[in-house]
Amino acid sequence: MSFIKTNREIVEASKKSIEDTILDGAKKKLHKINIISALNNKKQIFNKVFNWCFKESKKILYIINTDIEEVKILGLINKIFINSIEGENDIAYTGKVNICTHSRALYLNEKFDFIIYDEINSRPIYSNESINKLMEYLCNNYGTMISYSTEPIFHNELILYNLRKDKQVPIAEPRIMVTRVNIEEEIPMSVYEYLEWSINTNKKVLIYTPDDEKTHKVYNYLSNIDHKLTKNIFKDITGDSDKKELSKFLLAEYGILVTNNYNENYYGVHPLNIMIFFADNDNFNYKDLVYISSKINRRSMAEREEVIFLCNSETEDMDRCKNILRELNKRAWEEGVLKL
Incomplete structure (x- = not known):
């Protein structure tokens, strides 16, 4: 069932599917x-409107910040209908779904009748203001723009919820741990005990840091504490082509990986706890925090996988991240998607 939100009021939509509601719009x-959804929602919801656009000879643009080949692999759109716009000389066609990234879209000269900006199936990178401005620039005066995100991009406009029906457990809402300890030099005893508990219960732990330097410092500190914690401590640095450490972590029964590489996926790792060290660092905005938190892929409530933000002070970005994930869980409960 779809829900529509207009003028800050929520009214139950018709019994139409979300595909039909989008088409009607x-x-x-x-x-x-x-359109609001949790991240990594691969359900196809645009095929009906695409087919209508083709019949009406409308020009379509699909913006997503991932490799175009990844879109084909995900099966978000029928491969036959895809036209990739990557190089400077690539042009858009009518009768195709023209796909490009945000950075490539900045240089497009065409106007489009139907635009989708997908932040659900790739890492959210740009601000809502940038996304709004880009779509306004590219859209025809009488065209339709759709934002597909974890939150509304357009204010005081139609809102539809596309909840993940394949996920019957709540999204992990982060827990915040505030400490006075200088995390670059040591960790609080509560964090050490948490890591020890995770290892003793055969859980893997991902520790995210904001940059290379802090990744090295946290890794070196944990490696030098003692061997009572675990010998299975690894690191993965952004841009490092040597993935031996990552492979060892993935193959280990349990262990800790310290990384600043947000683009790696760990959906096959269970059970998994995630910690974000220096969560109050300016390098982490709320979209980064939502994206990293969503790497927890709970299969059941019994697994109790969780996300922890470790910081010296709580920030607005942390609160915004928590509110977004809480709202998604609230909607899922209200629609009866979640099960205990």
Whole structure:
């Protein structure tokens, strides 16, 4: 069942599927539509509106910040309908879903009748203001723009919820641990005990840091504490082509990986706890925190996988991240998607 939010009021939509609701919006020439979802929702919801756009000879643009080949692998769109716009000389076609990244879209000269900006199936990188401005620039006056994100990009516009029906357990909402300890030099005893508990219960732990330097410092500190914690402590640095440490972590029964590489996926790792050290660092905005938190892929409530933000002070970005994930869980409960 779809839900629509307009003028800050929520009213139950018709019994139509979200695909039909999107199609109706395009036919009625709604200019802006928000679709809200948890990250990594691969359910196809745009095929009906794509087919209608093809029949009406409308030009479509699909913006996603991942490798175009990844879009084909994910099966988000039928491969036959895809036209990749990557090089400077690539052009957009009618009768195709023209796909490109945000950075490539900045240099497009065409105007489009139907635009989707997908932040759900790739790492969110750009601000809502940048996304809004880009779509406004590229869209025809009577065209339709859709933001597909964890939160509304367009204010006071139509909102639809596309909840993940394959996920019947709540999204992990982060827990915040505030400490006065200088995390670059040591860790609080509570964190040590948490890591020890994770290892003793055969859980793997991902520790995210904001940059290379802090990754090295945290890794060196944990490696030199003692061997009572674990010998299975590894690190993975952004841009490092040597993935031996990462492979060892993935193959180990339990262990700790310290990394600043946010782009790696760990959906096959269970059970898994995630800690974000220096969560109050300016390098972590709320979209980064939502993205990293969503790497927890709970299979059941019994696994009790969780996310912890370790910081010296709580920030607005942390609060915003928590509110976004809490709202998604609230919607899922209200629609009966989640099960205890």
